[in-house]
Amino acid sequence: MAPDWLLIATFGGGEPSLIGVGSTPKPFVALDRHFKARRGQTNRSLDDVRSVVLEMMADPDHRPVDRLTNGGRHHIVALPLLNSEARLHGIHLWRGDVADEPPQRDPVGAWHFNLTAGTASGSKDLFDLYGVAAEDRRSAAALSGAFNRLVTNHDEGQALAKIVQSEPGTEHQAVWKVRRDDGTDRAAHFSCRMLDERQGANAARVVILRGVTHDIGPADDVPSAPPPVILEHRVLDAVLAPGEYHAYADLKRLTLIKWRSQPMPGVAWGDAAGEPEPAIHPEDLPLVRSMAKELAVRNTEGVIRFRGLDGGWKPLHLSVALMAFDESTHGGLVTVTEAPATRE
Numbered sequence: 001m002a003p004d005w006l007l008i009a010t011f012g013g014g015e016p017s018l019i020g021v022g023s024t025p026k027p028f029v030a031l032d033r034h035f036k037a038r039r040g041q042t043n044r045s046l047d048d049v050r051s052v053v054l055e056m057m058a059d060p061d062h063r064p065v066d067r068l069t070n071g072g073r074h075h076i077v078a079l080p081l082l083n084s085e086a087r088l089h090g091i092h093l094w095r096g097d098v099a100d101e102p103p104q105r106d107p108v109g110a111w112h113f114n115l116t117a118g119t120a121s122g123s124k125d126l127f128d129l130y131g132v133a134a135e136d137r138r139s140a141a142a143l144s145g146a147f148n149r150l151v152t153n154h155d156e157g158q159a160l161a162k163i164v165q166s167e168p169g170t171e172h173q174a175v176w177k178v179r180r181d182d183g184t185d186r187a188a189h190f191s192c193r194m195l196d197e198r199q200g201a202n203a204a205r206v207v208i209l210r211g212v213t214h215d216i217g218p219a220d221d222v223p224s225a226p227p228p229v230i231l232e233h234r235v236l237d238a239v240l241a242p243g244e245y246h247a248y249a250d251l252k253r254l255t256l257i258k259w260r261s262q263p264m265p266g267v268a269w270g271d272a273a274g275e276p277e278p279a280i281h282p283e284d285l286p287l288v289r290s291m292a293k294e295l296a297v298r299n300t301e302g303v304i305r306f307r308g309l310d311g312g313w314k315p316l317h318l319s320v321a322l323m324a325f326d327e328s329t330h331g332g333l334v335t336v337t338e339a340p341a342t343r344e
Contacts, residue, residue, distance in 0.1 A: 002100040007108060008053055011089045011210035012193040016053050019090075019173070023106055023216040025189040027173060044070055045095065052078045053091055062088045068098060077102055081212055083110040084121045084139050090212045106215050113143055113209040115166040115194070118255050119271075120146035129188070129215050131180035138273045145270035147258040151177035151185075153226040160257055161329035164250050166207040168196035175216070175224040187222035189214040248323070249332035251292045254280075257331065264336050267314060268307040281305035281313050295322045295332065303339045315339040 007020030009028065018029040026034075031053070035046035048069050056062055056078055065078040075098050081090035089110035094102040109126025113119070121140045122130075130149055143163075152159065155174050162170050171193045178186045192211025198204060219225045246260035256269055256278075263269060268276040280288060284304045294300040301319040308314035316336050323333040 002103055003094065003096045004103065005105050006049070006093045006095075007106075007212070007214055008049075008091045008093055009089070009191055009193075009212065010053070010057055010091060011110075011212070012195055016057070016091070019191045019212070020106075020189065020214050020216075022103075023214075025173070025175065025191075025214065025216065028171065028191070044074075048074065048076055048095055049093060052076055052093065056080060056091055057088060062086075069095075073098055075100065079105075081108055081110045081123075081125065083112050083123050083210070085112075087112075087210075089210055108212055108214050110210075110212050111146075112211070113146065113163075115143070115163060115207040115209055116205070118143045118253065122146075126213060129180075129186075129213060130178060131182045131184070133181065136181070136273055138271075140271075142256075142269065142271035142278055144256040144258050145272060148270065149179045149181070151179065151226045153224075157325045160248060160331060161325035162194070163209075163257060164252065164325065164329050164331055166194065168194050168205075168207055170194040175222065175226075177219045177226050178213075178215070185219035187216050187219045187225035189216050243337055245336045247334045247336060249320070249334050251295065251330065251332050254285075254288050254292060260333075264316070266309050267316070268309050268311075275309060276307050276311050279307040291318070291320060292332070295320060 004022030006018060008016050009019045010016045015030060018026050018031060018034050020026055031050055032046055035043055035049065052065050056065060062080040062082060064080060067076060069076050074095060076095045078091050078093045080088055081092060083089050092105060092108060107129040109123050109129045111122045111126050119140050120143045127137045153174055153176055159172055159174065162172055173191045175187055175189050178188045180186060190211060190213050192209050194207055194209050196205055197208045198206050216222055245262060245264040248257040248260060250257050268278050271278055287302050288304060291300040291302050299321045303315050303317050305313040305315050317339040319335040320332045323331050325331050
């Protein structure tokens with residue numbers, strides 16, 4: 001049997017690390033830990049793999065590699081995983097005997113979030129993995145839109161806390177469910193790392209979350225994929241009245257992180273293709289800031305105008321409660337309903 005494809009993460013600088021063998025996720029494993037030679041012997045596999053990986057990382061064009069090694073006895077193939085900016089996020093690599101044929105390769109896509117600006121960008125490979133139609137693809141959209149097709153697992157609070165904290169060097173890996181646009185559910189392994197990418201020593205900090213998504217099989221066949229409904233989600237759903245929607249908010253940036261389940265219709269929140277840019281009415285920003293401060297002592301509510309899909313301002317009633325994402329990080333659990341149109 002031919003060896004499996006290796007998925008190697010290169011985002012974040014430093015040493016590349018193994019995050020997948022075939023369809024099996026790996027927890028950021030150093031290459032020399034995976035390729036172990038017997039004492040006193042040359043580690044030919046490690047030498048071959050490391051050489052090709054470092055070569056591709058150093059190549060400004062990140063060109064694919066397909067060559068024979070070890071005196072023609074081995075065949076090595078390496079394919080770059082580029083994000084929408086043509087930046088190398090990972091490498092899919094196969095090394096086998098010269099007589100072997102590489103097995104079918106899992107779909108993998110690269111992506112990055114600008115956590116400072118609140119935007120998300122995906123590669124062509126990621127759109128293919130999600131089954132997104134050509135007319136619905138956009139190089140950059142609102143960060144909240146990145147969760148559209150995802151069913152998160154029990155680590156959701158931990159992941160949201162990391163987004164709120166936006167601390168460079170933070171890593172996260174998880175198996176979540178992807179609901180493709182063709183209606184099929186796939187299990188996907190997400191690996192990512194936050195980086196400080198400010199332009200110059202005196203420039204403001206810009207935190208970028210860089211990662212790859214690895215399709216590891218049908219959701220029903222992967223035990224680590226999220227269960228159909230997590231218990232805490234059932235509890236939240238049970239208290240929703242008709243016309244109410246739940247969202248998670250970043251209280252520091254006063255932005256939507258994600259809708260808890262279904263998004264409210266008629267609101268421009270995802271910055272998707274053909275939609276107006278999301279916005280809060282400038283006159284309502286002081287009220288939004290006041291509500292965020294009030295959460296330190298009590299739950300709060302108010303009517304805020306948001307950009308609608310028609311381009312006008314849509315008044316929404318927000319009831320906001322403080323929510324712990326983890327032991328030290330809080331956000332807002334927002335219950336959203338329509339409000340009467342009393343202001344322009």
